[in-house]
Amino acid sequence: MTAFNQRIGVAADAVIFTVDHGELKALLIQMKKTPFSGRWAMPGGLIENKETTRQAAERILKIQTGVKDVYLEQLQTFDDLKRDPNGRVLSVAYMALVPSGNIKLKTNDRYSDVRWWSIKKLPTLAYDHSEILKIAINRLRSKLEYTNIVWSLLPPEFTLTQLQNIYEIILDRDLDKRNFRRKILELGLVATTGKKIKGEAYRPAELYRFKQRRLTYVEVI
Amino acid sequence: MTAFNQRIGVAADAVIFTVDHGELKALLIQMKKTPFSGRWAMPGGLIENKETTRQAAERILKIQTGVKDVYLEQLQTFDDLKRDPNGRVLSVAYMALVPSGNIKLKTNDRYSDVRWWSIKKLPTLAYDHSEILKIAINRLRSKLEYTNIVWSLLPPEFTLTQLQNIYEIILDRDLDKRNFRRKILELGLVATTGKKIKGEAYRPAELYRFKQRRLTYVEVI
């Protein structure tokens, strides 16, 4: 069959975002193998036998962060002939959003390091990964404005201020507190839990939760 | 190299739209080879040696319609394990928009027929092509609202009524003539040519052109 004469590798790459300490961050791994030894890149690799690219992305996400059941969407496919110096590899890029708490990053023998990088201070990336990351940031920003994907960046219960902070960090602009809260509550995507944060030296904030932790299309912001 | 043991075929499929005689239409081909003999599908196929999926989509578009330099965007990649009964094939779907005038459809020996199908009266499609087409229609509708891609469906010079008709047909709803014209002219994407349509038994319409025949992001409608 013609297909089997093509000799094209099929890979999945995962752009994994989180918001932590006031910054939007992407998970990058440091490569061992030449010609990109020492360079940073998004985690990824050739898909395994009888595995879809989405399953590969889920596997990569699980390996690096331990999380699953977070928001994961197909971003775009990259297949320039020269994008991988080791041979022709088509890569389907996925974007994942993970909440910042309780994530222990794991490395493995293919990588010399793994860590979160602020998207404002990125190193030069291997392959075409700078382009992929740029596309991912744009997609994240626009999707934030007309969907509820932010649920995937937050713990199950959160305050409206935390929610607003995530919007402000990702969109990189200030939002008016009163207008933001009015809009969010009008949308009906969140509900109060009745609980309050305790133990801080100021008025305790009400805790909210998302009614649905799955993709919903609305004009959020 | 591991890649070469994967045995995954890489294909490109092209969802080709036009607007003609008051309907949004997709170009479909009728298949010869089993197990889909007689069934309709989007034109596509395995990519050739040293060809990107985008180049393959351009080639397919050229073969079927003779056109090039139209709007063509990557839609999504489909790689379910069972999507092709003849073996594992990953397909990158592209969406193209072609103007309706002067297009002569060409068939070839792989297909028994080619023709435009109104998206309101589609046959059952081969593979996962019904899903791909559904995604393409959604993408087209939303992109119509915040970009100028409609230029690719129109001849170089057109009237505002023709433009409005295309919006109405694709969005499948009526638009107010005065509001539509005000919005379009405010956006500044089109310019008058100074010419008028002649020879019709009613007041001649002014002809406009797009200032830029490439993707521009604005809230069009």
Add this chain to the structure above:
DNA sequence: ACAAAAGTGTTGTTACTACACCCATGG
């Protein structure tokens, strides 16, 4: 009582919607 973040309304401005008649041409 102080520090710190939580929470809450109103007003002006802008964008959107709905709507009906006259105009220019060919036949």
Add this chain to the structure above:
DNA sequence: CCATGGGTGTAGTAACAACACTTTTGT
């Protein structure tokens, strides 16, 4: 002079943006 689509303005409504003070808690 008739038929046909081309072309134009206004008023009411809804959404958005800008803005500052009071409340609740822990120390």
